[in-house]
Amino acid sequence: MTPTLTVENLSVAYEVTDRGGVWPSQRRVTALHPLSFEIAPGETLGLVGESGSGKTTAGRAILRRVDVAGGCILFQGADITRASGSRLRRLRAEMQLILQDPFTSLNPRMRIADLVGEPLTVHGRAGTRAELRGRVASLLERVGLPADSAERFPHAFSGGQLQRVGIARALALNPRLIVADEPVSALDVSVRAQVVNLMQDIQREEGLSYLFIAHDLAIVRQISHRVAILYAGRLVEIAGREAIYGRPRHPYTVALLDAVPVPDPPAQRLRQRTAPLAAPPDMGAAMQGCAYAARCPRATERCRAEEPPLAEIAPGHKTACWHPV
Amino acid sequence: MADSAARQAPSRRSRNGTRLRAFAAELGEDVPGLIGFLVLVGIVAMAIFAPLLAPHDPAAQSVLARLAPPAWLPRGNPAHLLGTDALGRDVLSRIIWGARATLLVGVAVVLLSGTFGVIVGLVAGYVGGRTDSILMRLVDIQVSFPGILLILLIVSIVGPSLTTIVVVLALTNWMIYARIVRGTVMSVRAAPYVEAAEIVGCGPARIILRHILPNLVSPLLTVAILEFTNVVLAEAAISFLGLGVQPPATSWGLDVASGRDYVYVAWWLVTFPGLAIAITVLSINLFANWVRVTTDPREREKRFGWSKTARRLAGRS
Numbered sequence: 208m209t210p211t212l213t214v215e216n217l218s219v220a221y222e223v224t225d226r227g228g229v230w231p232s233q234r235r236v237t238a239l240h241p242l243s244f245e246i247a248p249g250e251t252l253g254l255v256g257e258s259g260s261g262k263t264t265a266g267r268a269i270l271r272r273v274d275v276a277g278g279c280i281l282f283q284g285a286d287i288t289r290a291s292g293s294r295l296r297r298l299r300a301e302m303q304l305i306l307q308d309p310f311t312s313l314n315p316r317m318r319i320a321d322l323v324g325e326p327l328t329v330h331g332r333a334g335t336r337a338e339l340r341g342r343v344a345s346l347l348e349r350v351g352l353p354a355d356s357a358e359r360f361p362h363a364f365s366g367g368q369l370q371r372v373g374i375a376r377a378l379a380l381n382p383r384l385i386v387a388d389e390p391v392s393a394l395d396v397s398v399r400a401q402v403v404n405l406m407q408d409i410q411r412e413e414g415l416s417y418l419f420i421a422h423d424l425a426i427v428r429q430i431s432h433r434v435a436i437l438y439a440g441r442l443v444e445i446a447g448r449e450a451i452y453g454r455p456r457h458p459y460t461v462a463l464l465d466a467v468p469v470p471d472p473p474a475q476r477l478r479q480r481t482a483p484l485a486a487p488p489d490m491g492a493a494m495q496g497c498a499y500a501a502r503c504p505r506a507t508e509r510c511r512a513e514e515p516p517l518a519e520i521a522p523g524h525k526t527a528c529w530h531p532v
Numbered sequence: 533m534a535d536s537a538a539r540q541a542p543s544r545r546s547r548n549g550t551r552l553r554a555f556a557a558e559l560g561e562d563v564p565g566l567i568g569f570l571v572l573v574g575i576v577a578m579a580i581f582a583p584l585l586a587p588h589d590p591a592a593q594s595v596l597a598r599l600a601p602p603a604w605l606p607r608g609n610p611a612h613l614l615g616t617d618a619l620g621r622d623v624l625s626r627i628i629w630g631a632r633a634t635l636l637v638g639v640a641v642v643l644l645s646g647t648f649g650v651i652v653g654l655v656a657g658y659v660g661g662r663t664d665s666i667l668m669r670l671v672d673i674q675v676s677f678p679g680i681l682l683i684l685l686i687v688s689i690v691g692p693s694l695t696t697i698v699v700v701l702a703l704t705n706w707m708i709y710a711r712i713v714r715g716t717v718m719s720v721r722a723a724p725y726v727e728a729a730e731i732v733g734c735g736p737a738r739i740i741l742r743h744i745l746p747n748l749v750s751p752l753l754t755v756a757i758l759e760f761t762n763v764v765l766a767e768a769a770i771s772f773l774g775l776g777v778q779p780p781a782t783s784w785g786l787d788v789a790s791g792r793d794y795v796y797v798a799w800w801l802v803t804f805p806g807l808a809i810a811i812t813v814l815s816i817n818l819f820a821n822w823v824r825v826t827t828d829p830r831e832r833e834k835r836f837g838w839s840k841t842a843r844r845l846a847g848r849s
Contacts, residue, residue, distance in 0.1 A: 272727075314742075329734050
């Protein structure tokens with residue numbers, strides 16, 4: 208079966224203007240180093256990393272929201288790296304985005320019915336007024352919102368309900384891929400699970416794929432089939448969920464998992480901190496060797512000199528490390 | 533087909549009817565807004581029906597009756613309710629007739645300059661980059677150029693007329709809209725819901741009209757009202773210089789300007805046209821405030837909440 212999404216050596220660079228001196232100078236910052244992965248139909252890939260690791264950039268590049276510096280993106284087998292104009296517009300119907308903050312990602316001056324119906328309207332799939340109303344009603348029912356919410360404005364809803372509206376909006380066009388950029392991190396802990404469950408139910412019914420970007424490891428574990436770990440714009444480890452959580456191989460993944468607090472204070476106190484506290488790397492600086500070497504307890508001379516390639520160390524389990532755990 | 537069309541026609545008419553009723557009901561929730569609206573309607577009606585309402589010919593002079601005070605003062609003449617000016621013309625009639633030029637110039641200039649300024653601001657703010665720089669430098673140049681000089685220049689070439697005043701005033705007043713709109717557009721552009729709209733597949737036109745423009749309503753209304761006052765006074769200044777409204781026609785601004793010389797002997801010459809300007813601006817303000825709240829769903833809900841609470845409290849006592 209053709210994967211829904213194939214990313215090959217995708218890289219992204221930003222031009223940054225330094226205004227420190229008398230004359231502004233341009234500098235190129237690589238936000239994303241060549242990155243490759245696949246997402247199968249009906250599969251969820253969790254994309255995890257700390258702030259500034261490039262996970263949002265990766266999501267935006269796949270949706271063609273930021274310029275791609277190199278590599279290619281295949282959507283259902285077709286190269287979309289250079290798609291533009293009406294083709295890009297049609298592709299947008301197939302790939303949708305769920306944004307992080309539901310309070311700011313819905314226009315406060317539009318009714319829920321208009322917000323959910325908008326994708327259909329702009330793609331000319333609205334049909335008659337009555338048909339559109341029917342479609343909107345079924346979408347709202349699908350995401351578990353009461354039918355009378357259609358005539359209301361966003362401010363009348365809670366964060367969890369608004370994120371349901373965001374999901375309904377993303378679903379309106381029957382996309383094959385949804386990039387969810389931290390869809391639950393702005394929500395109360397109590398409603399996170401509900402929204403994630405909803406996303407899973409929809410996936411089961413529709414067979415669509417998710418790229419689930421998050422930093423909350425527990426949520427990623429719940430929803431993902433496979434997990435990719437980003438560090439400083441590089442893919443450091445990618446494997447099935449059980450492998451990542453059960454037997455992480457990259458020292459950074461180990462450190463991430465150890466950073467999750469254990470809900471038992473004495474046990475928590477006894478745990479050792481594996482990752483030394485250090486500042487996250489400066490993305491602008493030219494780097495030699497492994498990006499994680501400065502923070503890594505296992506780093507050797509080789510790590511500081513040579514960048515490790517992403518290598519398969521077990522079936523379906525790849526990591527970029529000279530000394531995997 | 534025909535059957536469904538026949539069924540739809542009356543429903544549309546009734547929808548218009550309910551809309552009108554909804555408008556009236558909603559205006560009723562806000563007493564100041566209602567007052568403003570009614571006064572405005574009255575002023576516009578006064579301008580339209582000036583020939584029927586004015587007791588005298590606004591240009592008729594009478595040396596014998598000059599500088600008569602308002603009717604209720606000693607020496608007042610009951611035929612001239614608000615007194616007469618230095619040439620014996622009836623102040624009330626002049627106010628009634630003057631409403632025409634004043635409202636026409638004020639509204640036309642605000643609409644014309646507003647439309648142009650908003651378009652420039654939308655383009656500059658949305659496109660950004662070099663387009664933005666060029667348009668905004670154009671605004672800077674226009675702002676730094678003394679407006680009255682430009683007006684004198686154009687009017688002395690083209691010749692004074694109502695159309696000339698409108699065009700000339702629009703030409704010197706559009707910049708403020710462009711600046712305000714540009715700023716708002718730039719901030720709204722970065723809002724996540726605009727990105728969401730782009731992802732969904734909205735084109736630039738839809739994003740500007742549906743997602744950005746509605747956010748401009750309140751700042752624009754505020755500026756437009758302030759500008760209306762400015763325009764009325766600017767028109768007075770131009771008319772005072774003899775380049776605007778030409779006698780025997782009149783405007784409120786012209787009356788205020790020409791009555792200034794008599795402030796110490798005949799206060800009513802500046803007071804009544806001045807009051808007319810003030811009342812007009814005040815009622816526009818009250819009504820515009822209602823419009824601003826009504827177009828913002830969040831504010832609107834608050835208003836309903838307030839009036840509901842007020843009714844409940846009233847019912848209790």
